[in-house]
Amino acid sequence: MKRANFGEGPGLPTLLLLPQFLILLFFFFIPSLRALTQSVLLSDPFGTTVQFVWLDNFTELFASGEYRQSMWVTFQFTVGQNALTLLVALVLAFATDHIIRGRSVYRTIILLPYAIAPAIAGILWAFLFNPAVGPLAQILHGLGIAWDPNLNPNHALLLVTLAASWKHICYDYIFLVVGLLAVPVSLMEAAAVDGAGPIRRFVSIGLPMLGPTVFFLAVMNFIYGFFETFAIIDAVTKGGPAGATNILVYKVYVDGFVNLNLGSSAAQSVLLMSFALLCTLLQFRYFDRKVNYGV
Amino acid sequence: MKRATFMAVLFTVLALAPSAKAARIEVQWWHAMSGVLGDRLNEVVDKFNKSQDKYTVVAVAKGNYDEVTNGVIAAYRAKRPPEMVQIAERGYMTMLLSEAVVPVQDLLEKQGYKIDFADFIKPVASFWSYKGRMSALPFNSSTPIFWYNKDHFQKAGFDKPADTWQELEKQLYAIKAKGISECGTVLPGDFYWSLLENYSAINNQPYGTLANGFDGLGTEFVYNRTKVVSQVARLKKWLDDGIMQIAGQGFSPEQLFTSGRCSTFVNSTASHGNIERNATINWSATFLPHESDIDRPLNSTIGGGAIWVLKGHTPERYEAVAAFLNFVAQPETQVWWHGATGYVPATNRAYELARERGYYKDHPTREIAVLQLSRGTPNENSRGFRFGNFVQTMLAQRQEVEAVFSGQKQPQQAMDDAVKRGNEILRQFEKLNAGKNLE
Numbered sequence: 245m246k247r248a249n250f251g252e253g254p255g256l257p258t259l260l261l262l263p264q265f266l267i268l269l270f271f272f273f274i275p276s277l278r279a280l281t282q283s284v285l286l287s288d289p290f291g292t293t294v295q296f297v298w299l300d301n302f303t304e305l306f307a308s309g310e311y312r313q314s315m316w317v318t319f320q321f322t323v324g325q326n327a328l329t330l331l332v333a334l335v336l337a338f339a340t341d342h343i344i345r346g347r348s349v350y351r352t353i354i355l356l357p358y359a360i361a362p363a364i365a366g367i368l369w370a371f372l373f374n375p376a377v378g379p380l381a382q383i384l385h386g387l388g389i390a391w392d393p394n395l396n397p398n399h400a401l402l403l404v405t406l407a408a409s410w411k412h413i414c415y416d417y418i419f420l421v422v423g424l425l426a427v428p429v430s431l432m433e434a435a436a437v438d439g440a441g442p443i444r445r446f447v448s449i450g451l452p453m454l455g456p457t458v459f460f461l462a463v464m465n466f467i468y469g470f471f472e473t474f475a476i477i478d479a480v481t482k483g484g485p486a487g488a489t490n491i492l493v494y495k496v497y498v499d500g501f502v503n504l505n506l507g508s509s510a511a512q513s514v515l516l517m518s519f520a521l522l523c524t525l526l527q528f529r530y531f532d533r534k535v536n537y538g539v
Numbered sequence: 540m541k542r543a544t545f546m547a548v549l550f551t552v553l554a555l556a557p558s559a560k561a562a563r564i565e566v567q568w569w570h571a572m573s574g575v576l577g578d579r580l581n582e583v584v585d586k587f588n589k590s591q592d593k594y595t596v597v598a599v600a601k602g603n604y605d606e607v608t609n610g611v612i613a614a615y616r617a618k619r620p621p622e623m624v625q626i627a628e629r630g631y632m633t634m635l636l637s638e639a640v641v642p643v644q645d646l647l648e649k650q651g652y653k654i655d656f657a658d659f660i661k662p663v664a665s666f667w668s669y670k671g672r673m674s675a676l677p678f679n680s681s682t683p684i685f686w687y688n689k690d691h692f693q694k695a696g697f698d699k700p701a702d703t704w705q706e707l708e709k710q711l712y713a714i715k716a717k718g719i720s721e722c723g724t725v726l727p728g729d730f731y732w733s734l735l736e737n738y739s740a741i742n743n744q745p746y747g748t749l750a751n752g753f754d755g756l757g758t759e760f761v762y763n764r765t766k767v768v769s770q771v772a773r774l775k776k777w778l779d780d781g782i783m784q785i786a787g788q789g790f791s792p793e794q795l796f797t798s799g800r801c802s803t804f805v806n807s808t809a810s811h812g813n814i815e816r817n818a819t820i821n822w823s824a825t826f827l828p829h830e831s832d833i834d835r836p837l838n839s840t841i842g843g844g845a846i847w848v849l850k851g852h853t854p855e856r857y858e859a860v861a862a863f864l865n866f867v868a869q870p871e872t873q874v875w876w877h878g879a880t881g882y883v884p885a886t887n888r889a890y891e892l893a894r895e896r897g898y899y900k901d902h903p904t905r906e907i908a909v910l911q912l913s914r915g916t917p918n919e920n921s922r923g924f925r926f927g928n929f930v931q932t933m934l935a936q937r938q939e940v941e942a943v944f945s946g947q948k949q950p951q952q953a954m955d956d957a958v959k960r961g962n963e964i965l966r967q968f969e970k971l972n973a974g975k976n977l978e
Contacts, residue, residue, distance in 0.1 A: 288636065289612045289637070295971070394786075498934065505931060
């Protein structure tokens, strides 16, 4: 292996690492430490009275039905969003890879949602499916479906899952398209000569070779669902009705910034972080084995 | 040579500018008003800044009430708070017990301003004072009123909405049955305030113990044993029968009313500005309905915000703050603000002034809020609501009511659960603030 040479002493490498380290320090380590300390305290918002309450904030969370509901909703939401995003992105990637004429036009159109801010995307979906005024809701009503995400918890959860997936499909899509480009043409041609159709070629050759990409995307989707869907929830349902879409990250926000219950909010963010860490580890432990990295 | 002259002029200007600025003392006021209301607020500040040459108030919009509260908390913790902040009525206990504020009455008296605090309209004065002393200066006080589409009611053969919930219900069902509108009313975004809290006050129902929290931190919610339960059941029935609609996120209930889709709408009197600008319908407004078995409905209670003064500033800045607060409390300012926004005039003198000028002849609906607020003699059920962590208890209650609307719970069960959750939150506030010196 080739060794990189930075000259004498640790000076230059340290200097080069410093910006990254500072960013981590100020935006990750210090806040994490603050969250950890805050999670064992009961304090009023202005910080004039602070009491040390041991692990009360955590035990209260586990005793609370609302928090358990939030965990269950988060689970359904992230798993549903992850599966849907990957599936649609795969289909689209396969389709645009197959189509020759106007390929770049299709790609551009598919990538457009990524340029839309999550809050705007949320409002858009909320409006389209608003039972009183939304055009798509009217179509559903016309089909005899009593669509009402303001009242029906399942409809609300479905709506935010769809909105969150729609926003993230393009992210997965671009990785998959690039992944497909990396599939050796000779393999595809050989299969074509042997009489394999486009779908067969995709399933038997393209898909296995996309393994590492799909795995990476599954992890990224998961983290997206856990943390970055906040704006969509806020715009589409505000966690309602009756907590049906109150995912963990939204609850952290409401308890901290609306309810001003800083101790509980900090405890929740510590837990949320641990859940994310745990899930990522599990994914690497169990799914990583099934991924074939050899090309 | 020319260049030297230019530089000399430049330096003189630069040297003079700061000193000219330093002559005026600048103070900040963080607020939560946007849209039409934000414009009006800036006009108040401009008027003040132009009225004298000693002080400058800088109004800074910091988002909605929650965002302003968070902003001021962060700033206070970083030891750089603004001098003044507008906080919603629900944040009263949090602010009062924060030990971060200077009571406005103390401040104004110390600075030698003579404001007749007894002249503030009763529900407003009693809400914002603690032990008879004003803690914050009422700025934008509002109360919910009942807005209706005149044409819809006339077509159905009614003069106006009925006074009681029972009669009103018949009217709304009739309007729907005759096909005049498909939506009798729309659920207000802040229904907990207008249809549960104010409902309790008007119908003389207790909401919590200890005079709804006015008498201490040991208060407990009791609305699960009052008419609030049947009120929730009524709303659920309306929803099921298609008499009431929910606007949902991304869309305001007000739009459903002003576009003529829904016939009635309960909302703050502060919507006057928006409705006058947006409505394409022939609208009017009246008092909130009351139960038919109540002989004398009581006053409604206030919402909106007040200006709090924060600790930690220099005496000169407090001079500026006091001068501004004094300006805001003047009847002239109040009358102007009342007319420009629909908020209630804070003092009786301002109300008299508006009436003398014949303002209500042209704008009859603007008087409803004042009349409704000063109706009857306020008792401990109608004086107002003063609970710790009030936003949090409200959100828990809201969630339980949504569980009724979505059919997951019966009204009684949901209100029992809401009270139980609310009381736990109240106990937490009590624990946190135990032993705080409130004098």
